[in-house]
Amino acid sequence: MTETGIKQERILGHNKRINILGIQIDKLNQKETIALVEKYVLNKEPLHLIGVNADKINSSRKNPRLKQIVNSCGIINADGASVVLASKFLKQNLPERVAGIDLMMALVELSEKKQYSVYLLGAKKCVVEKTAKELLKRYPRLNIVGVEDGYFKEEDWPRVSEKVKHANPDFVFVGITSPIKEYLVEFLQNDGNRSVFMGVGGSFDVISGEIPRAPQWMQKTNLEWLFRVLQEPKRLFGRYFKGNSKFIGSVIREKFSNKLEKVK
Template sequence: MQEVRLGNNPRIKLLGAEVDVLDESQTVSLVNEYIKTNTPLHLIGVNADKINAMQKDPEFSEIVNSCGVINADGASLVLASRFLGEPLPERVAGIDLMQRLVELSGKNQYKIFLLGAKESVVRQAAKVLKDQNPTLKIVGVRNGYFRREEWPLISKQLKELKPDLVFVGITSPLKEYLVEFLQADGNKSVFMGVGGSFDVISGKIPRAPLWMQKSNLEWLFRVGQEPKRLLRRYLFGNITFIWHVIKAKLSGNVKR
């Protein structure tokens, strides 16, 4: 479903993905316009892993590129954009953007819904966010353990609650297919995928130290936390991503 694009920011085509030339503050301002005008939005962050997945799954690629706001949520993507001659301003980290949007919601009395992770984790994340933002309106939480057959029930719940923002902490590409279904079913919220942010916010897992975040080494910290699950993914995933970057450089496949 091709979404309405608000704002006049440029967008580049990078390794098969449409990416908005936006920094974090510009993204927050733009999302605010979507909420104020009641315009549906799928806000997505693209990283090396998503780029690799898009090369193999045309339907997934179509969903990503149809989103109204597409951020570069990965240092590798920002570095690739510079190497390919179309530099993006910065990495817009999903968890940081989520925190900024939560603050915006508390200030403007926007309603939010948390969807994903384990029940104990998502409820603890909601408590932490509420403690940090006392005026925040959290209208509902739901864990991420459900079958596709339950998607209509989730849609029904969201239609009843009418949240302005829905943060979705579910693994890709299932997350993107779920949001596509919810939007096609008439939900007009701003949907944002937040990966494992609920785990970090709840305190279940720590985030990388600030110096590692600023040095583009947050991925290495994650590998250290879960080496069995992530080492192979990052090792082979990064090699594949670098190969896509090299091919794009040779072909000139990046444009505004």
């Protein structure tokens, strides 16, 4: 476990977790997640808050470094309907899907209310700047202490780290492609940054208005993934259809291999 992971365990305490295909996932709903996250903020303890879906689990199984980072995170949410369904199939019921963008917005709302500071890191310069403006429209008292695009190289990470340290935010929302996002957060925490870091995927694009979000009925019926595929079929078709099929097959094999182990 990394030094960052050890620090996170101190506050993590005894989160109830399940294991799906070697990936740990917390049995937390959104409300419980927010309450736990705030403990990290109040204690100024570093936290890597991560959401896993079928694609992240598939990627982690092929990438030992990513798997180690994911499993060492202080809070690991199920950010995918397929993961929640898999938990029920394996009789390890997760309470609900904790959608990344919904959790981010809830934490932003909390930040305005409690005057916690926020740093936006990632996406194109125009997108992250529009995201900051849109958030301030919705939450006028929000304390945004840093806005930076994600177009930098690994050799620039120490510079980025120094900027984050200087701003000393309570929350850093990171809109960078995985697994670079996870590697960057690990670096920033190991470099002494004590913020709550949350990867937010394409949330900046949605908040800024660059791409639309699925209508409410699709969100409520767990069809948001389909809306995303229809928006970007070339990029997302393989991830969702091939990736989910692979994930489902692996879950089925795990269930029956566990049954065989019990028989033995």
